[in-house]
Amino acid sequence: MPVTTCVFDGYGTLFDVAAAAREAASDPGFPQLAPHWPAIASLWRAKQLEYSWQRAIRGLHCDFWQVTVDGLDYAMEAEGIEDPALRTHLLALYRRLSAFPEVPAVLASLRAKGLKTAILSNGAPSMLSDAVASAGIGGVLDAVLSVETIGLFKPAPAVYDLVGRRFHTQPAQVLFVSSNGWDVSAAAAYGFVTAWVNRTGAPLDRLPGQPAHILPDLTALPDLEIY
Structure with missing residues (x-):
């Protein structure tokens, strides 16, 4: 057949799911991201998927945008970065990967x-x-x-x-x-x-x-x- x-x-x-962090790291407005972007991109993706599976197993469905936001928040905190403007920028870039x-x-x-x-x-x-x-x-x-x-x-x-x-x-x-x-x-x-x-x-x-x-x-x- x-x-x-x-x-x-x-x-x-x-x-390309790494594109948002990579592109933001090249922005002169966010110099603090440059040494951290590969780790953030990797952890962001890992947590995005992990949270989707965990929610599925526990019957706590939400849409993929919510687990994407949650994954980024985890990754930024794990890398010691607290910057609301950068967070907003990264999420905007993810909408146009x-x-x-x-x-x-x-x-x-x-x-x-x-x-x-x-x-x-x-x-x-x-x-x-x-x-x-x-x-x-x-x-x-x-x-x-x-x-x-x-x-x-x-x-x-x-x-x-x-x-x-x-x-x-x-x-x-x-x-x-x-x-x-x-x-x-x-x-x-x-x-x-x-x-x-x-x-x-x-x-x-x-x-x-x-x-x-x-x-x-x-x-x-x-x-x-x-x-």
Whole structure:
């Protein structure tokens, strides 16, 4: 059964989650951030995900913007930085994260092959709308799917159900692409064809479900012999 639909995770896969801290660190108005931005970017992301999982387990759902704010507050305090203006600036930058350089061309190439393209993300709808608009990729996406329609975070299987509901596909007709090993694992176990974008050379997660393809970035995605 050939793949007809390519679905992408958003944050870390299409959008560079370190971009906000990196960009703010280059701003002369915030010199205190320069030595701290890599640690803040890393801890911000880790806590953002951790809080989404903790809330899911405890039945305390909130939208992804709230866990993004909470993650930043934790990271700034951990690095000993208390600056309301910097906090506001970092959050504003997160609403317009840069896409990775290859993203627009890859999405356009997939669409040219006749494939449907979509985002499936933990992100709140307003976050995703801002990011897609900032990256200028709305014209090469058929759908932007947010977990907020069901009030559950990935990797809950009900989140992956959103793809079939929107595109009327069987799991084997979907290529799911993510930079998050845990996300790829869950998607593979669900039945999607999967591609792990392993930008950092990380080892495979020890979880049920393994990626069908492992790529250093998205560039080679349109050339996979699965369509």
